[in-house]
Amino acid sequence: MRGCPVCNGLTEIDQFCETCGESMVDKGKLTDYLDDYSAYMEIDSMKLFDGDQLSLEKHRCIHMVSCPTCKNDYLIAIKDGSL
Numbered sequence: 792m793r794g795c796p797v798c799n800g801l802t803e804i805d806q807f808c809e810t811c812g813e814s815m816v817d818k819g820k821l822t823d824y825l826d827d828y829s830a831y832m833e834i835d836s837m838k839l840f841d842g843d844q845l846s847l848e849k850h851r852c853i854h855m856v857s858c859p860t861c862k863n864d865y866l867i868a869i870k871d872g873s874l
Contacts, residue, residue: 794872
């Protein structure tokens with residue numbers, strides 16, 4: 792079984808803001824922001840709508856990260872692994 796190590800609490804995102812260098816805060820999967828019910832949908836199906844054409848095939852989970860200092864938001868791809 793494959794899954795995102797960040798979504799499953801096995802690791803944390805270690806990303807720094809490109810503008811100010813502050814540690815970024817994980818805001819969750821991008822697909823959770825699509826509509827009120829997207830967080831409850833099947834994960835592999837939602838990967839078809841995350842803006843990354845290969846996220847399902849390449850086993851990537853797209854997360855939104857935000858800088859608490861300068862409020863910049865970025866998207867990063869997390870490699871799904873075996874759980």
